[in-house]
Amino acid sequence: MTVNSDGVFFLTGKDFANAGSASSNLKGILEKRGIPAEVIRRASIAAFEAEMNVIIYAVAGMMHYTITPETIKVVLQDMGPGIPDIGLAMQEGYSTAPDYIREMGFGSGMGLPNIKRNADKLTINSVVGEGTTVEFVISLERSGR
Numbered sequence: 001m002t003v004n005s006d007g008v009f010f011l012t013g014k015d016f017a018n019a020g021s022a023s024s025n026l027k028g029i030l031e032k033r034g035i036p037a038e039v040i041r042r043a044s045i046a047a048f049e050a051e052m053n054v055i056i057y058a059v060a061g062m063m064h065y066t067i068t069p070e071t072i073k074v075v076l077q078d079m080g081p082g083i084p085d086i087g088l089a090m091q092e093g094y095s096t097a098p099d100y101i102r103e104m105g106f107g108s109g110m111g112l113p114n115i116k117r118n119a120d121k122l123t124i125n126s127v128v129g130e131g132t133t134v135e136f137v138i139s140l141e142r143s144g145r
């Protein structure tokens with residue numbers, strides 16, 4: 001019986017043709033494990049938003065996931081511009097997305113707030129000019145939502 005599992009997806013900045021495929025693959029993995037649909041829904045939304053931020057803002061990155069009987073942990077690490085003011089970036093509606101990104105339907109400034117809302121724990125670390133690490137955890141015990 002599989003108790004823990006983990007894996008990684010590699011992400012390329014501006015690769016809009018494959019955007020969303022890491023979070024969609026992760027969703028499939030969670031479904032195969034028989035994780036409750038509501039937990040999968042929250043994990044998929046958070047993973048998609050974090051994946052899109054790497055595609056939109058960074059040069060390259062990776063999404064690493066760890067699934068245990070207790071938690072789903074997802075870490076997105078990128079090489080990119082970094083986030084100068086994380087508090088500002090967390091505000092609903094704040095976005096630095098350029099027009100061509102908005103024309104594709106992204107850049108509403110709701111991604112990071114959505115991750116926060118859907119995850120049980122969110123940690124963001126960023127160094128300007130180097131990159132950003134976004135880590136979120138969703139609890140599988142007592143899904144208290």
Ligand SMILES: Nc1ncnc2c1ncn2[C@@H]1O[C@H](COP(=O)(O)OP(=O)(O)O)[C@@H](O)[C@H]1O
Nearest residue numbers: 053057082089095096097107108109110111112
């Ligand atoms: N991985 C990242 N690298 C650099 N900047 C980021 C990253 N993720 C988010 N940001 C910054 O935080 C802002 C808010 O992100 P988000 O809430 O997802 O909204 P949106 O992507 O719609 O702009 C972005 O506009 C961008 O300035």
Ligand SMILES: [Mg+2]
Nearest residue numbers: 052053111112
């Ligand atoms: Mg976003």
